[in-house]
Amino acid sequence: MNRLLILGGGGHGRVVADIARLNGYEDIGFLDDSADCGDLPFPRLGKCGDTVRYVADGDFIVAIGNAAVRRNFQERIAAAGGNLAVLIHPRAVVASSAVIGRGSVVMAGAVVNPDAKIGEGVIVNTAGTVDHDCEVGDFAHVSVGAHLCGTVKIGHGTWIGAGATVINNISICGNCLIGAGAVVVKDIRQAGTYVGIPAKLLHKTL
Ligand SMILES: CC(C)(COP(=O)(O)OP(=O)(O)OC[C@H]1O[C@@H](n2cnc3c(N)ncnc32)[C@H](O)[C@@H]1OP(=O)(O)O)[C@@H](O)C(=O)NCCC(=O)NCCS
Known part of the structure; x- marks a missing residue:
């Protein structure tokens, strides 16, 4: 039976769990530091710090919104030899020439167009869209x-807020937060x- 461990049992983690189920994972469990995660769809098996104990047991995905925390756990899993899943909702559209790095999630209604390169985590x-040749x-x-x-570049850890638009050929450096509904029309350095x-x-x- 294929197993997936999800770090983070918040709202994002529950959406990720649903995609995992649709991707064919049958044995799904959460690791979360809070003993009271509310109504999780799959069992909470332990804390995020228990990750290394489970490294041989299945695949991992880090479902934590904060980029620095997500990175930290993902790097710990990789260093311990764990396998990071890539989860793509069956109702997302992903071009065959697009590349999606390990530990990344593409949710329902999202579109990733040809030759886009999506990094790790x-x-x-x-319903987010990443058009052709984006990085x-x-x-x-x-x-x-x-x-x-098309051909937008987004740096490491940058968060593009809900409903924001970045026009074509723009570069945004790492560690930026683009507010909800913004329209980026110039490079951000x-x-x-x-x-x-x-x-x-x-x-x-x-
Ligand atoms: C941009 C953002 C991070 C600012 O948060 P903040 O630093 O706490 O800023 P504040 O809420 O104190 O607002 C500061 C000022 O910016 C304005 N502002 C905040 N967010 C704004 C936005 N998205 N667009 C336009 N103005 C915005 C506020 O109205 C306020 O203006 P004022 O000083 O004239 O009253 C936040 O509002 C935001 O848009 N977050 C994105 C959330 C999101 O997209 N979540 C998606 C999850 S999938």
Whole structure:
């Protein structure tokens, strides 16, 4: 029986669990530091810190929204020889020439178009789109309904907020937060939080 361990039993973790089930995982369990995760669809087997104990037992996915925490756990799993899954919802559209790195999740209604390169530990959330030739850095997050037009580059750990749009041929450096509904029309070279149409700097640091 194929087993998947999901780190993180929050709302995001429950969406990930549903995709895992649709991807054919039959034995699914959560690792979460909170003993009271509410109503999980699959058993909580232990804490995130127990990861290494389970490394030989199955595949892993880190379903934690914070990019730095997601990265930390994913690197620990990889260093311990664990296998990181790639989960793609059956109702997502992913071009055959797109590349998706380990530990990444593509959710329902998302589109990843030809020759896009999605790094490791990336979230392409519900109905988010990544168009042709985009490069999405490791541990980035394209939120619900956000759109990257063609040939956009997103740096490591950058979070594109819900419903935001990045027009074609734009580069955004790592560790940025693009606010919900923003439209990015110029390259962003300084890490920070950007909001509005056109997107402007709100805070210099996250
Ligand atoms: C951008 C964001 C991170 C700002 O959060 P914050 O640093 O706590 O900022 P504040 O809420 O204190 O707001 C500061 C100012 O920015 C404005 N602002 C905040 N978010 C904004 C947005 N998305 N677009 C336009 N203006 C925004 C606020 O109205 C406020 O303006 P004011 O000073 O004139 O009152 C947050 O609002 C946001 O958009 N997060 C994205 C959430 C998301 O997309 N989640 C998706 C999960 S899948």
